[in-house]
Amino acid sequence: MAVSELIYRREFLPNNMAEKIKNYKTSVNEIKKFLGKFVLFTAKHLFLDCLFIILLVLLLFGFFYHECDILAQKAGTKPFEPSFLLEKTDYQKVMDIWQENEKRFKDADSKEYINPFEEPTVAPEEAPESGS
Numbered sequence: 001m002a003v004s005e006l007i008y009r010r011e012f013l014p015n016n017m018a019e020k021i022k023n024y025k026t027s028v029n030e031i032k033k034f035l036g037k038f039v040l041f042t043a044k045h046l047f048l049d050c051l052f053i054i055l056l057v058l059l060l061f062g063f064f065y066h067e068c069d070i071l072a073q074k075a076g077t078k079p080f081e082p083s084f085l086l087e088k089t090d091y092q093k094v095m096d097i098w099q100e101n102e103k104r105f106k107d108a109d110s111k112e113y114i115n116p117f118e119e120p121t122v123a124p125e126e127a128p129e130s131g132s
Contacts, residue, residue, distance in 0.1 A: 042049050086094075
């Protein structure tokens, strides 16, 4: 017998190996069919899929939050406290600067706009002297 004939008959394989290969091929085909049906089902029921995914995400984050809360309680950590506080004098300085800027902004409110396409005119006193 030729080698190709042995491969075709699968006589070179150990006992039940040819049967296992057939079963493997059928299981792969079954998986492909299932995935195809699953994709079609999810495409037809997209709204329910979105709701399911949102619910799943909420449950997972709720679980992780609960676990972190339990770990924090076991460790005995204290709640978050601000690391710095502004003193009243510093706060007053910031407020003064802010009010000053706001006042300047209101004072600069004018309806006269400069034409960006005109060349600026120079006053006669500011004009450079020519050749004398």
